[in-house]
Amino acid sequence: MTTAESRRSAADTTGPVVRTTAGAVRGRREDGLAVFRGIPFAQPPVGEGRFAAPRPPHAWEGTREAYAFGPPPPQEAGIQGRTAGPAAPLGDDWLTVNVWTPDADPAARRPVMVWIYGGAYKLGHSGSPGYDAQHIARDGDLVVVTFNYRVGMEGFALIEGAPANRGLLDQVAALEWVRDNITAFGGDPGQVTVFGESAGAGSVAALLAMPRAAGLFRRAIAQSVPGTYFSEELARDLAGALAAEVGLRATVADLSTTDPRRLTAAGQGLGRKMHQYQDRWGKAAPTVTPFSPVVDGEVLPATPWRALADGVARDVELVAGHNREEFQLFLVLGGLLGKISDEQVTAALRLFVPGPDGERAYRAAYPDAAADELYERVHSDWLFRMPTVHLLDAQVAGGGRAYGYELTWPAPGSKGVLGACHGLDIPLVFRTFTADLGSLLFAGVEPSPEAEALSSRFRASWTAFARTGDPGWPEYDSERRLVQILAADPVVTGYPEEESRRLWEGHEFTALPLLM
Template sequence: MVVTKLGSVRGTVVDGLRVTLGIPYAAPPFGAGRFRAPMPAAPWDGVRDGTRFGPVAPQSAELPGAPVWRPDQEDVLTLNVWSPADDSEPRPVLFWIHGGAYTFGSSAQPDYDGTALARAGLTVVTCNYRLGFEGFGHVPGFPDNRGLLDQIAALEWVRDNISAFGGDPDNVTVAGQSAGGGSIACLMSSPRAEGLFHRAVAHSVPDATFPREFAEGLTRQVADAAGVEPTAHGMLSASPQALVEASDRVVARYADDPSSGFLHYDTVLYGPVLDGETLRRDPVDALADGAGRSIDLLVCHTTEEYRLMHEVGSMPSVSTEEGLARFAADYGLPADLLAQYRALMADAPVLDVFLALAGDAVFAAHTVRLAEAHARAGGRTFLSRFDRRRTRPDGGPVHAWHAADVPFTLGTLDATGVDFLTGGPADTDDRALSRRMIRAWAAFASTGEPGWAPLTDPSAPSVPVHVWAVPHDRTESASPTHALFRDVRMDPPALR
C-alpha cells in the first residue's frame, strides 16, 4: 500500500517491484469537466485498488492485448507506477508518454510495460491522456491542447507524489515515441511545463503542430459529420462516441479523395495547436531560441519510418512519377528536393522513393532538426538512429520502421503483438540490442550521459549519429537525405 496526497492505493509486488495501476491524477474529463483543462481528482476514503489499468480515452482503435474504450467509462485520466518494493533510496523517474497519432493508444498496451526499465534502476510512470477531438479538437471558448494539459497535470502529480513510490521528484525524465515524442517537444517549449522535468527522450518526433485556423476548419468538418453546429454548445451536445465516429468519417473522406491535399497521405487529423498559450510557437523555433535549454535531450528516429504505414495500409501507395510529384506539392516540398531524392535513389521503385521522402519529411528529418535546434541554442543533445535489420522466417526483410524501436527501449520484446513490429520472435542479438538500449535510457535518466558524445557542432556537414543495430552498434554520419532536408520546412497548403 502507498499513501498519496489523495488517498491510499494498493498495488501488487512482483519479483521485488511494486506495480501500482490506474491511479487518478485528475478528475474524469466529462460532464462539467468536458473540453476544460484537467480538474483536480477527488480524494478517496479507504484503500483504492491499484491492480488494474484505468479506462482508455475515447477512440475507435482496438490494439492487441490492450483494453478498448467503452462509452460508460469516464475515469480516463489515470497513471501507473513501477517502483522498487524496498524504498531503499530515491530513484530517477522516467515518465513515458504513449504514441498513437494523438488519436489512439493507451498506457495499458503490453509493449509499454515498465518492468524492464524499473529493473534497470528507474521509477517508471506511464499515463493516459485525452486523445482525438476530446484532447486536441478546437472548441470555441475552451482551451486547446487539452491532451498536453493532461500530461502536464500528470507531471504535477509526479512532482507531488512520486517520492512515496521511491522516485526522485528532482530527477524526472520524460520519454515518448511518435505522438509521445511530439508531445515531449511541445512540453519542452511550453512555459506551463517549465520545471516539471529535467531530461527528455524523444523518438520519431512528427512534424505535426497545427495553426489555430487549421484546427478551426477541422472542427467545422467534424461538426458537420456529427450533425451539430461548430460551436461550444454544438460540440458539447455531441457525445464522445459521436465525435469519434465523426472523426473517422472525416478521415475516410480524405483517404478516399486523392485531390484532398496532404491529409490524403497521412490522415492524422489531430495534433498540438499553436494556441498562443500552452503552445506559443512551433517547438523547433522555440527550442532554437533557447526554450528548454537546461533540459538534456536524447532523440532517435528509425531508418525506414514510413514502411510501417505502408504495411498496415494507413496511407495510399504512390507508384507513379506523377503521384510522387503530387505528394511533394501537397506537402509543400520544393520541386528540387524531389529531384535530389530521385538522383540519390536512381534505381529504386517509385514507392521506395515515396516512402523514404515521406518518412524523412514527417519524422526523421524533423527529429534531427529538433535536436540541432536544441544544440544550437546551447542545450546538451544526443543523436541516435534505429537501424536494426534481419530476415523474417519467410525470407522477407525486416524493416527498421516506425515504432520498431519501442519494444527494444522498453524491454518488451515478448509482449503481445510485438512480433508484428519486430518481424518475429526475438533472437539473442535482438535481446542484446534491447539490453544496450535500456542501459542507455537508464544512464541518461540517471546522469544525462547515454554512452556516446553529445552533438557539438550542428552546422557541420557531417553530423555524428549513434546507430542502434544488430549485432553491434556503430557511429555514422546523418543519412545522405538529411543534408537535402537541412533547410527545408514542410509548408502544406491550407486545409481542404
C-alpha cells in the same frame, strides 16, 4: 475460493501502501517490483469537465486498491498495439497513472522515467500490454510512470469555448502529479525523464516548448518525432469538419452532451476521406488524422523547433532519434508494397519536399531508387526523420545538449519486409516482443539473442541517460553530427541520412497552414 485466489486475496491486503496527495493507494508486489495501477491524477473529464482543462482529483477516504489499469480515453480503432482492446476496462475515469518501482521508500530517491504513448494523437492508452514497464524499472533500478491522456476530439480538436491542446494539458497534469507524489514511491522529482514515441515524441517535443511544463522534467527522449503541428486556422477548419460529421458545430455547447463514441466515429470517418481535401488542408490531408498539437500562442506558443532554437529548453538534456525505414510499416499495412506508381512518387515529392526544385533534387540524390523505395523515403523524411534531426539541430542552436540515434536493425516478422520500421523501437525498449505492435513486428519468430541484446542495449542507454544525462555515446553537434547507430553491431558515425538532410537544410518546420 481456490488456493490461488486465496493467495491473491492475501497478497491484496498486504501489498505496499503509499499515501498520495489525494489519498492512500495499495499496490501489488510483482517479481521484485511494487506496481500501482489506475491512480487518478485528475477528475474524470466528463459532465462539466468535458473539454475542460484537467482538474485535481477528488480526495478519497481509506485505502484505494491500485491493482488495475484505468479505462482508456475514447478512441477509434487502429493498427495493432494502438487500440484499447476488448479486455480494456470501461468507465470515464480516463486520467490515471501507473507506477513501477523497485521500492516504495521515500528515502530511495531513484531517477524517474515517464512514458507518453503515441497513436497519431487519436488512439492509445497506458494499459496496453506493449507498455508493460517492468523490465525498464527492474533493469534500470528506477521508477517508471505511465499515464493516460485524452486523444482525438476529446484531447486535440480545437473547439470553441474549450482550451486548446487538452491532451497536452493532461500530460502536464500527470507530470505535476509526479512532482507532488513520486517521492513517496521511491522516486526523485528532480530527476524526471519524459520519453515517448511517434505522437508521444511529438508530445515530448511540445512539452519542451510549453511554459506550463517548464521545470517538470530534467531530461527528454523523443523517439521518431512527427513534424505535424497545426496552425489555429487549420485546426479550427478541421474541427468544423469533424463536428459536421455528426451534424453539429465545433463548440462546447454542441459537443459536450454528445456521446464520445459518436465523436470517435466522426474522427474515423473524416480520416478516411481527408485525402480529398488536399487543396484545403495541404500536407495534413494524407496523414489520415485530423488531430495534432495546435500552435495556439498560449498553451503551445511556438513550434518545438522555433522554441528550442530560441533556447527555451537549453536546461533540458535531449535524446532524439528515428528508425531507418519509418514509413515502411504503413506501406505494408496498407498493402502498397510493389504497387506504388511513378505518378504517386511524383505527387509525394511535389507535396512534401521543400523548394521549387525539390522533386528533381530527390531524384538526382537517389537515382537508383525504385518507386516503392523513393516513396517510402520521402514520406519517412518529411514525417519523421527530418523533423527529428531538425529538433536535434534546434536544441544545439539554442545552447542545449543533445544526443542522436538511428535504429537500423530490421524487424524479423512479416517475412522481413518491414525493415527498421516505425514503432519497432517500442518492443525493443519495453522488451514486449509478443504484445501489441510487437506481435506484428516479431510475428512467427522467436526473439533471437541479437534481438534480446539490442533490447537490453536500448534499456541500458535510456536508463543511463535518465540517471546521468549521458546515454553512452558522444553529444550531437552541428558540425560532426555524430549519432549512435542501434543495430546488431552498434557504432557511432556521422548522421547516416546526410543526403536527405542536405536536401532539407534551411527548411523550417512551421505549423501546417489552412490553404484556402
